[in-house]
Amino acid sequence: MSAIRLDNVEKTFSVGDGELHALGPVSFSIEPGERLAIVGPSGCGKSTLLRIIAGLEEASAGTVTVDGRAVTGPLAGAGIVFQRDLLLDWRSIIDNVMLPTEFRRNAGSGSRTRARALLDELGVGEFAERSPWELSGGMRQRVAIARALMCRPAMLLLDEPFSALDALTRDQMNVVLQRVQTAEKVTTLLITHSIQEAVFLSDRVLVMSSRPGRILDEIEVPFPQPRRLAVREDPAFAEIARRIRLHFERTGVLVE
Amino acid sequence: MSVEASDPTVRGGAWRTPRVAAPSRAAAWLLPAASALIGLALWEAAVAYFGLPAYLLPAPSAVVQAIFTYRSVLISQLAFTAFAAAAGFAIALVLGIVFGAAITASRTVDRMLYPWLVISHAIPKVVVAPLFIVWIGFGLKSEILFVVVFTFFPIIVNTVTGLKSADPDLLQLARSMGATRWEALTKIRIPTALPSIFAGIKISATLAPVGAVIGEFVASNNGLGHVLIQAVGSLETTLAFAAVFVISVFGIAIWYAAEWVERASIPWHASQRGGSNTGF
Ligand SMILES: Nc1ncnc2c1ncn2[C@@H]1O[C@H](COP(=O)(O)OP(=O)(O)O)[C@@H](O)[C@H]1O
Numbered sequence: 001m002s003a004i005r006l007d008n009v010e011k012t013f014s015v016g017d018g019e020l021h022a023l024g025p026v027s028f029s030i031e032p033g034e035r036l037a038i039v040g041p042s043g044c045g046k047s048t049l050l051r052i053i054a055g056l057e058e059a060s061a062g063t064v065t066v067d068g069r070a071v072t073g074p075l076a077g078a079g080i081v082f083q084r085d086l087l088l089d090w091r092s093i094i095d096n097v098m099l100p101t102e103f104r105r106n107a108g109s110g111s112r113t114r115a116r117a118l119l120d121e122l123g124v125g126e127f128a129e130r131s132p133w134e135l136s137g138g139m140r141q142r143v144a145i146a147r148a149l150m151c152r153p154a155m156l157l158l159d160e161p162f163s164a165l166d167a168l169t170r171d172q173m174n175v176v177l178q179r180v181q182t183a184e185k186v187t188t189l190l191i192t193h194s195i196q197e198a199v200f201l202s203d204r205v206l207v208m209s210s211r212p213g214r215i216l217d218e219i220e221v222p223f224p225q226p227r228r229l230a231v232r233e234d235p236a237f238a239e240i241a242r243r244i245r246l247h248f249e250r251t252g253v254l255v256e
Numbered sequence: 257m258s259v260e261a262s263d264p265t266v267r268g269g270a271w272r273t274p275r276v277a278a279p280s281r282a283a284a285w286l287l288p289a290a291s292a293l294i295g296l297a298l299w300e301a302a303v304a305y306f307g308l309p310a311y312l313l314p315a316p317s318a319v320v321q322a323i324f325t326y327r328s329v330l331i332s333q334l335a336f337t338a339f340a341a342a343a344g345f346a347i348a349l350v351l352g353i354v355f356g357a358a359i360t361a362s363r364t365v366d367r368m369l370y371p372w373l374v375i376s377h378a379i380p381k382v383v384v385a386p387l388f389i390v391w392i393g394f395g396l397k398s399e400i401l402f403v404v405v406f407t408f409f410p411i412i413v414n415t416v417t418g419l420k421s422a423d424p425d426l427l428q429l430a431r432s433m434g435a436t437r438w439e440a441l442t443k444i445r446i447p448t449a450l451p452s453i454f455a456g457i458k459i460s461a462t463l464a465p466v467g468a469v470i471g472e473f474v475a476s477n478n479g480l481g482h483v484l485i486q487a488v489g490s491l492e493t494t495l496a497f498a499a500v501f502v503i504s505v506f507g508i509a510i511w512y513a514a515e516w517v518e519r520a521s522i523p524w525h526a527s528q529r530g531g532s533n534t535g536f
């Protein structure tokens with residue numbers, strides 16, 4: 001897969017008797033192998049944007065193209081992780097990871113060996129035969145990431161994947177995600193409302209305004225990968241975080 | 257990796273059982289048994305003390321004796337009732353699930369069937385049972401049809417509820433993985449629906465013998481329902497009690513059988529995992 005391009009993408013929902021302008025217009029592209037983060041206030045249309053890129057929702061205006069071809073249905077080659085892990089209680093952990101391979105579109109695209117290797121890579125190999133309800137939130141989310149990576153997607157789409165986790169677990173998940181991104185060489189779009197997380201996990205951050213979400217700023221993150229958590233104490237890191245925070249303060253999203 | 261120590265990896269085990277503590281296993285057994293025995297003893301004593309005639313209220317000992325005396329009749333008639341109940345229930349199960357699936361799949365079917373479902377449920381079925389004889393005649397067929405009518409509603413309602421309760425986010429995730437409608441049905445919707453379908457099955461399975469007995473009141477020369485109505489008619493109250501006892505034991509057995517099948521089929525569901533650690 002090569003670049004994903006969005007040109008003047010907008011989304012308007014009809015609600016009741018009126019309309020709700022949820023997103024856009026936004027234009028940007030994601031290069032192969034890139035790690036892009038989008039940070040924005042709650043309700044600004046981030047999830048809507050992700051669903052449009054994944055082909056789960058149609059844009060009201062503008063175009064999304066992959067390799068120059070318009071996205072018309074669910075995007076093959078995209079693995080998605082939502083805030084809720086959405087594991088199936090009636091399957092063991094490894095069978096949850098195998099789920100995408102059972103759909104006809106992905107026939108033959110992954111073996112049990114691969115599923116096991118992914119679980120190991122994410123540090124949950126020992127739970128392969130256990131059931132989802134026996135695992136904690138952080139562990140379950142690792143399984144959800146393994147499932148998203150199962151069919152070797154060209155692109156990983158993450159919608160606030162760690163928002164429901166406590167701070168320590170969240171830091172740990174940042175480390176785990178970074179490691180698996182490197183191992184799998186997967187292009188990543190991370191949506192988050194944590195400024196630190198956005199900067200730590202990406203090569204580039206897009207800052208979104210409140211609804212209807214537009215792009216306020218685009219910031220390169222120069223630190224080489226892989227990064228240590230300590231990079232967050234680097235003055236240059238703090239400067240980037242400050243620049244993002246200022247956008248939110250200026251637009252009234254953050255008030256002191 | 258030291259951070260992971262704060263992340264409890266596996267739940268349970270570490271949780272302390274609350275002080276309010278469940279009663280011991282022996283008490284769980286003994287209390288209901290003792291309660292039942294006391295009740296029976298009071299009943300027996302009341303019959304003796306007031307000198308009640310058997311046609312009014314037979315003593316429990318007399319009922320036990322009657323069960324023993326009439327055992328071969330009771331068992332062969334139970335077999336008849338059980339067959340009608342099983343046949344009717346099986347038909348209701350298939351119909352309930354098929355119609356439930358159709359209602360879920362199509363809004364049109366939903367809208368067209370809905371009034372009929374509500375009407376069929378609202379009509380007091382016992383009252384229309386005699387009509388079945390008029391339409392299909394006296395005998396087993398009428399009785400089975402009555403069981404079907406009597407039991408299919410809980411199954412269809414619970415099937416619809418179950419099939420409609422799949423998590424929309426989960427369905428969207430499946431769609432992003434390339435699932436077809438059929439694949440989403442078999443891999444997501446149906447497993448999600450199973451706990452609800454089983455709830456319907458348990459209700460209907462225990463209604464089935466009741467339906468069969470009512471069917472036999474009006475439409476049959478066989479079965480425990482027929483025995484019951486004959487016994488009552490000739491003031492053989494002791495035999496009537498014996499028949500009621502056998503039907504009840506059969507109903508209880510059906511309930512536990514359904515629970516067993518449920519536990520074997522959906523061990524993953526919260527209702528089957530036991531809440532002993534939650535403190536309630
Ligand atoms: N299907 C929908 N119908 C109507 N409104 C919606 C729908 N999905 C999202 N919205 C609205 O669009 C806005 C953006 O939602 P969302 O993309 O979920 O925001 P975010 O993920 O940034 O918190 C919100 O105001 C939300 O209520």
Ligand SMILES: [Mg+2]
Pocket residue numbers: 046047048159160
């Ligand atoms: Mg969101």
